[in-house]
Amino acid sequence: MRKLLGEPMLHFLLIGLALFGAYRWVSPRASGGGRIVITQGILDDLVTQHVAARGREPSTSELHHLIESYVRDEILYREGVRLGLERDDLVVKRRVRQKIEMIAEEDAATRAPTEADLSAYLLANQARFARPAVFTFEQVFIGESQPGPAVVHVVTITGEALRRGVDPEGLGKPTLLPHRMTTTPADLVARDFGPVFAAALEQAPVGEWVGPIDSSFGAHYVRVSDRTPAAAPQLAAVRDQVVREWENERRQRARNDAYTKMRGEYQVSIEATRATEGR
Amino acid sequence: MRQLVIGTAFLAAACGGPQSTPAPAAPTAGQPSAAVQLGGPPTGVGTSTADTGEIKPADPTTFYKTPGYSPYAGRNYPERPYFGDEHVHTAWSVDAGGSGATLGPEEATRFARGDEVTSTSGQPVKLGQPLDWVAITDHSDMMGMISEIKGGNPEMMADPTIKRWREMFNGGPVEAKKAVMELVAAQANKKLPPIASDPRFAKSVWAKTTTIAEKYNEPGRFTAFIGYEWTSNAGGGDNLHRNIIYRDNKDKADRVLPFTTFQSENPEDLWKWMTEWEKTTGGKILAIPHNGNLSNGRMFALTTFSGDPLTKAWADARRRWEPLFEAIQMKGQSESHPSLSPTDDFAAYELWDRGNLTQTPKKPGMIAREYAREALKNGLRIEQDLGSNPFKFGMAGGTDTHNGLVAAEEDNFFAKFPSAEPRPDRWEEDAMNFGPNRIVKGWEMTAAGYTAVWATGNTRAELWDAMMRRETYATSGPRMIVRFFGGYDFTQADATRSPAVAGYAKGVPMGADLPAAPAGKAPTFLVAALKDRYSGNLDRIQIIKGWLGKDGMPQEKLYDVVWGDKDRRRIVNGKLTPVGNTVDVATATWTNTIGDPELVAVWKDPDFDPAVRAVYYARVLEIPTPRWTAYDAAYFKIKITDPKVPMTTQERAFTSPIWYSPQ
Numbered sequence: 001m002r003k004l005l006g007e008p009m010l011h012f013l014l015i016g017l018a019l020f021g022a023y024r025w026v027s028p029r030a031s032g033g034g035r036i037v038i039t040q041g042i043l044d045d046l047v048t049q050h051v052a053a054r055g056r057e058p059s060t061s062e063l064h065h066l067i068e069s070y071v072r073d074e075i076l077y078r079e080g081v082r083l084g085l086e087r088d089d090l091v092v093k094r095r096v097r098q099k100i101e102m103i104a105e106e107d108a109a110t111r112a113p114t115e116a117d118l119s120a121y122l123l124a125n126q127a128r129f130a131r132p133a134v135f136t137f138e139q140v141f142i143g144e145s146q147p148g149p150a151v152v153h154v155v156t157i158t159g160e161a162l163r164r165g166v167d168p169e170g171l172g173k174p175t176l177l178p179h180r181m182t183t184t185p186a187d188l189v190a191r192d193f194g195p196v197f198a199a200a201l202e203q204a205p206v207g208e209w210v211g212p213i214d215s216s217f218g219a220h221y222v223r224v225s226d227r228t229p230a231a232a233p234q235l236a237a238v239r240d241q242v243v244r245e246w247e248n249e250r251r252q253r254a255r256n257d258a259y260t261k262m263r264g265e266y267q268v269s270i271e272a273t274r275a276t277e278g279r
Numbered sequence: 280m281r282q283l284v285i286g287t288a289f290l291a292a293a294c295g296g297p298q299s300t301p302a303p304a305a306p307t308a309g310q311p312s313a314a315v316q317l318g319g320p321p322t323g324v325g326t327s328t329a330d331t332g333e334i335k336p337a338d339p340t341t342f343y344k345t346p347g348y349s350p351y352a353g354r355n356y357p358e359r360p361y362f363g364d365e366h367v368h369t370a371w372s373v374d375a376g377g378s379g380a381t382l383g384p385e386e387a388t389r390f391a392r393g394d395e396v397t398s399t400s401g402q403p404v405k406l407g408q409p410l411d412w413v414a415i416t417d418h419s420d421m422m423g424m425i426s427e428i429k430g431g432n433p434e435m436m437a438d439p440t441i442k443r444w445r446e447m448f449n450g451g452p453v454e455a456k457k458a459v460m461e462l463v464a465a466q467a468n469k470k471l472p473p474i475a476s477d478p479r480f481a482k483s484v485w486a487k488t489t490t491i492a493e494k495y496n497e498p499g500r501f502t503a504f505i506g507y508e509w510t511s512n513a514g515g516g517d518n519l520h521r522n523i524i525y526r527d528n529k530d531k532a533d534r535v536l537p538f539t540t541f542q543s544e545n546p547e548d549l550w551k552w553m554t555e556w557e558k559t560t561g562g563k564i565l566a567i568p569h570n571g572n573l574s575n576g577r578m579f580a581l582t583t584f585s586g587d588p589l590t591k592a593w594a595d596a597r598r599r600w601e602p603l604f605e606a607i608q609m610k611g612q613s614e615s616h617p618s619l620s621p622t623d624d625f626a627a628y629e630l631w632d633r634g635n636l637t638q639t640p641k642k643p644g645m646i647a648r649e650y651a652r653e654a655l656k657n658g659l660r661i662e663q664d665l666g667s668n669p670f671k672f673g674m675a676g677g678t679d680t681h682n683g684l685v686a687a688e689e690d691n692f693f694a695k696f697p698s699a700e701p702r703p704d705r706w707e708e709d710a711m712n713f714g715p716n717r718i719v720k721g722w723e724m725t726a727a728g729y730t731a732v733w734a735t736g737n738t739r740a741e742l743w744d745a746m747m748r749r750e751t752y753a754t755s756g757p758r759m760i761v762r763f764f765g766g767y768d769f770t771q772a773d774a775t776r777s778p779a780v781a782g783y784a785k786g787v788p789m790g791a792d793l794p795a796a797p798a799g800k801a802p803t804f805l806v807a808a809l810k811d812r813y814s815g816n817l818d819r820i821q822i823i824k825g826w827l828g829k830d831g832m833p834q835e836k837l838y839d840v841v842w843g844d845k846d847r848r849r850i851v852n853g854k855l856t857p858v859g860n861t862v863d864v865a866t867a868t869w870t871n872t873i874g875d876p877e878l879v880a881v882w883k884d885p886d887f888d889p890a891v892r893a894v895y896y897a898r899v900l901e902i903p904t905p906r907w908t909a910y911d912a913a914y915f916k917i918k919i920t921d922p923k924v925p926m927t928t929q930e931r932a933f934t935s936p937i938w939y940s941p942q
Contacts (some may be wrong), residue, residue, distance in 0.1 A: 052536040055559050091377035098376055116336050144876075174775055176760040176809040178358045188500070191408065192359060194812060216812035217876060245492050248385065 036074050037066060046070060108254030113246050121246045122235055129233040129241060132186040135201050136226040139179055140172035141192075142212055142219040155212050155219065161224070162209035162221055177217065191218070201227070238263050286459035296545060309803040314789070356783045357750065360731035361742060362758050363412035364391065364679025364685045365506070366522055366605060371484060372508075375681040379697045382683030384415045384488050388495045388503055390684050399682050399697035407688050407813060408758060410729070411737055412502035415488065415745070416522045419507045419537035435785045443706055455460040485536055489529040496528075498738040505529065507537040509566075511544040513584070516637030518573035519546060521601070522677070523553070526743035527562035535562050545584040552594045565747060567675050568696030571613040575635040576645030578613075579654035579670060581661070594661060603675040603746055606651045606933055607728040609677060609695045614753075614898075614933050615652045620867035623837055624854070625821075625900060625929065629725040629755075638717035638753030656825035656833030656935055659892040662940070663827060673790045673935030674896070689758045689928065690867070691906040692726040699724065703915035706908055706924065722924045726757040726907045733788065733930070749790025752934040757811035759930075763789040763897045765937035767796065769803035774879040778807045789896070790935040795942040801887035802939060806840060807879035808871040810897045815901040817843050817875030818858040822882055826893040843875030843902070860903045864926045867905040869912035874902040889941060896936040 046066040052057045058066060086092045113121075122129060140162065142154055158171055168179070181189060190198035194216035204210050204224045211221035235242065295503040369387045370380040371836065381399045382390070390396045393409025478934050489505050505525040515520055538552040546568075553564055561683055571578030606614040611631030620626045634640045646651055651674070658670030678685045682700065686693035692701070699705045701719060706722040731752050733744040745751065752761050762778050766786025773781035782805050787793060793802055810817050819842035828834045839855040842848055848856045862869045884895075905913075906928040912919045 049536075053539070053542065055535050055555055090379075094376055094379060095373075098370060169777070171824055172780065174807070175877065176762060176778065176807055180358075185500075217809070241497075248389070251385075 034078060038070070042070070043067070061141060067118065074138050078184040083248075101258070102217055104254050104258035105251045105273040108250045109247065113243060117241070118235060118242050121249075122233060122238070122242050125245070126232060128245070129238045131231045131233055131237065133202050134183055134185050134228040135189060135224055136184070137180070137201060137204075137222055138168060139177070139223075140168050140209075140211075140221040141175040141177065141217070143173045144218045158221055159209065159211060162223075168221075168223075172221070175217070177215075183226070202230070283460075296818040315524060325659045336911075344559065355735060356426050356779060357733035357735050357745065358779070360363065360733050360752075360760055361411035361502075361737050362408075362729050362754075363414070363502070363669055363742075364677050364680075364687075365414045365416070365504070365524060365603075365675055365730055366508070366569065366608060366679045367391070367413060367415050367683070367685055368417055368508070368664060368679070368681040369415060369683040371488065371668050372681065373420065374418070375696070376684070378681065380417065380682045383684065384417065384491045385495075385684075387415055387683035387685070388491060391684065392495065392501045396684075398684060398693060398700050400700040400702075402700060404684060404691070405694055406686065407691055409501075411687065412526050412732075412742055413685065414504035414506035415492065415520065415845060416506045416508040418510045419539045420510055420541065436615065442765060486529075486533055489532045493529045496739065502737055502739055502742055504743075505532045509538055509540065509549055511540050511546065511549075512636060513544050513577065514575075516573075516635040516639055517575045517577045518570040518636045519544070519568065519577060519584075520570060521546065521549060521566040521568050522605070523564055523566050524743065524746065525562065525564050526740055528739070531560040531562035547584060547593070547596070550600045551767075553600050563743065563747075565603070565743070566601045567603045567605050567677075568601055568607060569613075569677065569679065570610055570636070571604070571649040571651065572611050572616075572631050572776070573634070573636045574649055575639060575641055576648040579648045579650075579657065581648070581657065588862045589661060589665060589669065591665045591667045594665055594667035597669035598667065598671045601833050602672060602749050603730075603935075604651055604654075604672040605675045605677050605754055606732075607676045607725070608679040609725050609727060611723075611725055612727070612755075613650050614674075616646050616650050618646055618650045619650060619653050620837075622837060625898070625931070628929070628931070629727065631719065631723065633719075634717060638711060638713045638719065640642075640717070647723070651933075652825065652835065653833075655896070656835060659825065659827050659894060660831065660833055663831070663892060667937075671938065673746075673751050674753040674933045675730040675751060676755070677730065677752035678728070678858065687726050687728060689726045689756065689907045689930075690906060692724075692910070693862035694721075694724055701911070701914075703917050704913075706919060707909055708919075722908050722919075722921075724795040724907075725755075729754050729758070730755065731758070732763070749935040750788050752789060752932050754932040755930045757814040757901065757930045757932075759811050759814070759817070759899060759901070759932050760899065761899055761932050761934055762805070762807045763934040763937070764805040765791075765793050766805075767793075767800040768801060769805045769881045769883075771881050774807070774881055778805055778879060781805060786935060789937060791937060793939045796887075796889045796939070802893075802895070803881055803883045803935070804840075804895065804897075805879075805881050806897050807877070808932070809877045815869065816871045816876055817878050818844065818874050818900040818902050818929065819855060820878050821898045821900070822895055823898060824884065824886075824893060826888075826891050826897050836886070838882065841878045843878065844873055845875075852939060858902050858929065862903050862905055862909070862927045864909050865913065867909040869902070869904050871902070892941065893939040894936045895939075897934045899932040901930040903929055910929065 022051050047058060047063070050062065050066060078167055090244060140158060142158055153178060161171055162168060177192060181192075186198045186202070189201065197213060197215035197220070200213045201224055202224065204213070206224050209221050209223045212219035214220075295437065365385055368375045368380075370376040370383045372380075379399060382396065386396050390404070391410045391413035393406055395405040397402055398404050464869060485507075488507075490503045492503040494503075495501065505528070507523055508902065509521045509523060511519040511521070520932050523537065525614065537554055538549055542548065544550075549566065553566065556562070556564060568578060577584075582588060585591075604613075606612060607629070612629045615623055615626040616630065616632060617626040619897045628817045632641070632646060651672075654670040654672075658668040661670070663669035679695065680693070681687070681695050682693060684693040694700055694705065695710070699708075699710060704721075706720075708721045709718050710721045710724055711717075711719040730753060732742050732745045733750040734741040752763075762782060764778070764782035764786040768785050773785065775781065782788065786803075786805065798801070804822060806820050806822065808817055808820055819839050822838045822840050823835065824838070825833060825835045839850070843857055848858070850856075861871075861873055874892065878899075884893075887893075906925055908919055908924055909926040911917070912926070
């Protein structure tokens with residue numbers, strides 16, 4: 001029974017019942033009030049929405065339907081609000097909260113960053129915008145990198161063949177890994193082959209078959225044919241990203257600042273206690 | 280909290296209620312003038328420089344046909360799959376926001392591309408591996424949230440310019456057009472009245488969504504698709520949802536608001552809307568249905584929405600607009616069901632098969648109209664009868680997350696709703712509760728899935744074109760690489776260093792049709808898979824064949840075509856012996872000491888009849904690894920003793936099919 005009394009569903013039902021009773025009690029006087037005026041502005045809005053959704057003007061019957069459902073929304077909404085039904089509704093609350101957060105964010109978005117803002121932001125976040133090394137390379141997959149006489153043999157044979165100029169197409173083990181990547185940034189190479197492999201490409205001599213180099217899959221022979229080293233970012237090259245990150249940070253700060261400010265205007269007192277365990 | 284879950288699940292299910300008032304795409308809105316990149320060119324990332332020309336949609340046959348001296352010339356086929364999620368809800372979906380999700384599309388997109396974010400429950404979270412692309416697909420229903428933007432708003436009208444424009448708009452078509460021209464010019468010259476950019480009157484949520492996609496779309500590095508979900512719950516929860524994916528950019532997407540179920544719950548009306556949309560904007564869109572398993576017999580029904588017999592026009596439209604089907608996600612898989620495929624030992628996987636989205640119980644016969652495999656087989660029959668196959672779809676996977684986190688990794692599972700983000704009790708709580716016997720438990724949630732797309736480069740256009748030609752496969756989460764080609768001349772020698780070279784030269788890729796069979800020849804398939812470097816080794820590759828029997832009834836057969844640990848495993852009574860299991864549930868660990876990291880094979884259909892329609896697809900299975908429930912138990916130091924709760928999983932991929940039709 002105790003458990004039952006603690007059940008939120010029961011509370012919900014009881015509240016519902018009480019509300020229903022209250023409604024019966026107050027409705028003869030409280031309801032039926034108010035005037036709903038469909039102004040030109042409202043009607044135009046309904047039409048605009050219809051056009052935006054359907055791509056054409058509403059027909060006569062559709063227009064009537066639009067007005068009817070607007071009126072129905074409005075009446076039921078007003079009646080609900082009259083009963084205070086919006087008050088302890090989590091969904092309504094969150095929806096309204098979202099709106100106010102969005103408005104706070106939009107406020108922040110109205111100011112475009114200046115050159116000085118962007119330069120300062122870039123300077124403070126060099127690593128995030130650093131331009132990774134870019135490679136063009138081919139690879140021949142030798143297989144699992146466990147040491148052993150057989151593997152060493154394969155490695156040696158393959159290495160010699162490649163250096164003699166044998167077509168890499170006929171060498172190595174089958175693999176679904178790309179056998180060639182063209183002007184690909186190091187982080188995308190790492191996505192396919194693993195970070196250790198990508199790092200090794202930064203050191204490899206250009207134009208020569210070298211190996212074995214380990215990836216997440218095993219050992220490879222690799223020939224880097226072109227390499228642009230990693231570089232500190234220049235604003236001109238990463239401008240779009242810097243603007244995006246600057247705006248994102250500002251947006252999030254605006255949201256939090258708005259809340260902090262509002263929070264400061266409220267006094268919250270917790271007049272309840274509850275024993276808890278753990279952290 | 281439990282109450283909340285009920286309420287929001289109902290919203291997810293019903294998403295109905297009165298007509299919302301989507302914000303008008305206010306022409307006065309301060310539309311961003313940020314550089315909008317149009318139809319990004321192929322990027323060359325991961326492809327040869329030999330040819331950076333754009334491949335025409337749906338024509339992979341031109342990828343590699345003329346071997347010349349240079350082995351690289353003409354090699355402009357897709358060289359790597361791009362992994363992404365075509366199904367993401369954020370706080371801007373009414374049910375997600377209502378359940379407390381605080382991460383909007385911007386945070387969701389940042390998370391998908393690999394940034395660390397703070398989840399709704401306050402936990403820092405980051406993907407193990409960034410995705411290559413994402414489509415944020417918030418529900419179109421009730422999307423217009425900032426609805427107080429009133430055309431006749433007195434504050435707006437206080438501005439003389441806006442007032443004048445408004446009068447011109449109302450003054451007839453010629454005047455209205457003039458007003459539009461003035462407005463466009465004012466916007467371009469940054470001379471809009473200040474009130475027009477006041478955030479309170481700013482933009483529809485749709486325009487904001489597309490702006491975010493635009494900001495994060497970086498051709499060659501990360502693709503952010505524009506998209507939304509059309510959420511049809513016919514008959515109170517029969518899941519007929521579709522995700523709409525745009526090939527184009529904001530300029531086209533903003534011209535028409537998304538289609539809602541307030542307009543219609545009938546997919547045929549969605550297809551009409553899509554037709555209209557393409558005509559109006561000159562752009563391209565496609566739809567991906569999902570959760571056949573929750574449709575109570577309607578996703579692949581053999582009648583129309585209103586119960587009429589199928590027609591050729593209906594079949595043509597469905598095939599045209601719905602090239603992919605999402606076969607796995609957090610609410611279970613819809614690839615195969617044990618009751619339909621009794622010989623398939625792996626069909627009983629992540630099943631949500633008791634009811635529809637609101638857990639209204641199923642009646643006998645419904646399951647036969649819910650799963651992809653059965654639909655592929657039925658499609659052959661419909662094609663025979665009507666001359667058109669409506670169920671000619673490829674495979675996709677998505678998360679359907681509702682907290683903005685596409686965290687489908689078993690060891691990083693942030694689940695579907697904020698209330699189910701990592702917590703010790705989440706496995707035993709109700710994920711959905713619609714009353715007695717209409718409950719889905721927390722542990723039943725599936726940590727899945729993603730779509731792999733074989734595109735020539737990572738751009739909206741290239742990925743979309745690959746989706747349209749169905750060159751895709753679904754995974755339950757891991758990023759295994761899977762190739763699947765069909766032709767008549769594959770031999771063991773083609774299982775070479777680069778299967779794709781032979782694959783495209785001598786055959787067609789996943790999603791395509793086999794050409795006519797040369798006399799006396801049977802189809803051969805070149806199939807290969809490479810493990811996810813962070814996940815389990817591979818157990819086996821299977822090819823699943825569906826065909827029409829002599830009596831015109833659909834049949835199916837599974838073939839194990841290649842497997843790991845070849846030296847120690849045997850076929851016994853027609854079944855391959857299991858790969859074994861190295862999972863230590865207590866510590867949620869395993870070792871890759873069984874299975875193989877890579878499998879490749881050529882397989883020839885031993886039972887081919889050239890007079891009979893057939894469909895083939897591949898399924899790749901990993902060795903057993905810990906399921907998210909095991910990671911939860913280990914991390915939170917809890918005991919999960921309920922024998923119903925699986926603690927290990929066999930992750931998998933299903934490819935799009937290859938079809939054969941007698942000429």
